[in-house]
Amino acid sequence: MHGKICYIILPAADIQASAGFYREVFGWRIRTRSDGSVAFDDCAGAVSGAWTTKRVPMQRAPEKNGPMTYIMVDDAEQTIAKIPLHGGAIVQPIGADAPEITALFRDPGGNILGIYQNPIASPLKV
Numbered sequence: 001m002h003g004k005i006c007y008i009i010l011p012a013a014d015i016q017a018s019a020g021f022y023r024e025v026f027g028w029r030i031r032t033r034s035d036g037s038v039a040f041d042d043c044a045g046a047v048s049g050a051w052t053t054k055r056v057p058m059q060r061a062p063e064k065n066g067p068m069t070y071i072m073v074d075d076a077e078q079t080i081a082k083i084p085l086h087g088g089a090i091v092q093p094i095g096a097d098a099p100e101i102t103a104l105f106r107d108p109g110g111n112i113l114g115i116y117q118n119p120i121a122s123p124l125k126v
Helices: 015-026 076-082
Strands: 007-011 029-032 038-041 048-052 070-073 089-092 101-106 112-117
Touching: 015 029, 015 038, 015 048, 015 076, 070 076, 076 101, 076 112
Parallel strands: 007 048, 070 112
Antiparallel strands: 029 038, 038 048, 089 101, 101 112
């Protein structure tokens, strides 16, 4: 489909640690390509990508300019509870973007990304 985001390259310090983080926290399918590189497909099968040690992590503070990527989740509270258990850290808790249900996290590679919960599909009081 013209204009659809389809592929993401994520910087990683340790590709296996990053792959495990996204598999455990978000349910991404991890696969090894024929060349040995580690790739992923999101749980909807709509976006794929890979990790690389050849790029610098996206670690700007959330209030700075630049693109921000958010991952859709069913339950923001459950998701932020899993993040530190798998090597990530919360950098902006739920509530900072109210009434939107978001949080920002740092993955094991140092990248800052967000989570987003649809408030209509699964309401959460913020």
